Amino acid sequence: MTKKAKKGRITVDREFCKGCYLCISVCPTGSIGISGTLNQKGYYPVEFLDGKNQGEESRCTGCTTCAIVCPDVAIEVYRE
Amino acid sequence: MEKKVFERPRYLKKASTHYCPGCGHSILHRLVAEVIEELGIGERTIGVPPAGCAVLAYDYIDVDMGEAPHGRGAALATGIKRVLPDRIVFSYQGDGDIAAIGTAETIHAANRGERITVIFVNNGCYGMTGGQMAPTTVTGQLSTTTPGGRVPLRDGYPVDLSEMLAVAKGTVYIERTSVTSPKNILRTKRAITKAFRTQIDGLGFSLVEVLSPCPTNWKLSPVEAARWAEETMTKTYPLKVIKDLTGTPGQDGN
Numbered sequence: 284m285t286k287k288a289k290k291g292r293i294t295v296d297r298e299f300c301k302g303c304y305l306c307i308s309v310c311p312t313g314s315i316g317i318s319g320t321l322n323q324k325g326y327y328p329v330e331f332l333d334g335k336n337q338g339e340e341s342r343c344t345g346c347t348t349c350a351i352v353c354p355d356v357a358i359e360v361y362r363e
Numbered sequence: 364m365e366k367k368v369f370e371r372p373r374y375l376k377k378a379s380t381h382y383c384p385g386c387g388h389s390i391l392h393r394l395v396a397e398v399i400e401e402l403g404i405g406e407r408t409i410g411v412p413p414a415g416c417a418v419l420a421y422d423y424i425d426v427d428m429g430e431a432p433h434g435r436g437a438a439l440a441t442g443i444k445r446v447l448p449d450r451i452v453f454s455y456q457g458d459g460d461i462a463a464i465g466t467a468e469t470i471h472a473a474n475r476g477e478r479i480t481v482i483f484v485n486n487g488c489y490g491m492t493g494g495q496m497a498p499t500t501v502t503g504q505l506s507t508t509t510p511g512g513r514v515p516l517r518d519g520y521p522v523d524l525s526e527m528l529a530v531a532k533g534t535v536y537i538e539r540t541s542v543t544s545p546k547n548i549l550r551t552k553r554a555i556t557k558a559f560r561t562q563i564d565g566l567g568f569s570l571v572e573v574l575s576p577c578p579t580n581w582k583l584s585p586v587e588a589a590r591w592a593e594e595t596m597t598k599t600y601p602l603k604v605i606k607d608l609t610g611t612p613g614q615d616g617n
């Protein structure tokens with residue numbers, strides 16, 4: 284890996300997320316996981332895996348695919 | 364420098380919808396709002412929501428709205444457009460609304476070539492009332508009123524409304540898309556843009572039929588529902604441009 288991939292990041296609005304997990308099914312880099320705590324509606328929202336928990340760099344490229352499929356517009360995407 | 368590359372469109376209110384997790388309506392609301400923003404028509408667009416799950420669309424899409432009685436979206440949109448011809452008028456209708464109780468209004472509005480845009484959301488069932496068979500339910504599909512699956516000789520054949528409307532002389536642009544994958548969602552957005560443009564240019568009646576998952580009544584997870592729509596529904600309702608006369612001379616208000 285010499286070429287540096289684009290770096291991105293997403294934010295998830297926990298209260299808008301309804302736990303449909305469509306975003307997880309389409310993310311090409313496996314950067315989204317399921318949070319272990321319920322939101323107020325009683326769904327387990329998703330959370331961004333920034334890689335730090337595995338001692339890695341985030342693999343998210345900011346491709347927006349997750350946000351395009353998110354029915355509840357819970358995701359915002361940032362890219363460098 | 365980090366840039367925000369995806370956010371809620373301006374004409375979609377910051378409200379949590381009442382739609383079920385994974386429902387196609389939510390995705391489609393966002394696409395309509397994005398297109399309205401990109402075309403710069405937010406201040407002169409009037410929407411007509413239906414009876415059905417999308418009955419509260421006016422709580423989410425932030426433009427003027429006038430609720431139609433069940434099935435009568437095309438008739439109400441006709442009235443609004445004829446009184447206010449400089450407005451961009453669209454109806455948003457589910458399959459139970461447009462292809463059952465509203466068939467007459469829809470066919471005649473299309474045949475008259477009303478300069479309106481119809482967003483036709485096809486999820487193959489009556490969603491709000493609990494998943495009964497709709498005219499659009501595909502052969503073999505389970506519903507609460509076809510528990511063993513739809514059998515054409517008993518229950519009739521799935522109604523292909525978009526193809527029927529393409530026969531009408533007043534229709535200019537009809538496309539069928541879906542909101543079941545990132546690619547198809549982007550294609551749906553392009554189709555909605557083109558449908559609104561058809562109206563802006565005064566060419567005639569435009570309609571986009573969108574295959575839309577209803578995970579709750581299909582009794583599938585959102586991911587499975589999207590897959591079922593792609594693999595099974597598209598056999599009856601293939602994704603394609605059904606009619607496109609937008610480039611044809613003479614389609615400019617006669």
Ligand code: SF4
Pocket residue numbers: 291292293309310311312313314315342343344345346347348349350360
């Ligand atoms: S922006 Fe792309 S890479 Fe990043 S989380 Fe979303 S789908 Fe995954």
Ligand code: SF4
Pocket residue numbers: 295299300301302303304305306307328329349352353354355356357358
């Ligand atoms: S697609 Fe949206 S609503 Fe569904 S799980 Fe992901 S963030 Fe939550």
Ligand code: SF4
Pocket residue numbers: 381382383385386387388416486490491576577578579580
């Ligand atoms: S019943 Fe179906 S169409 Fe209605 S909100 Fe739920 S998933 Fe959407």
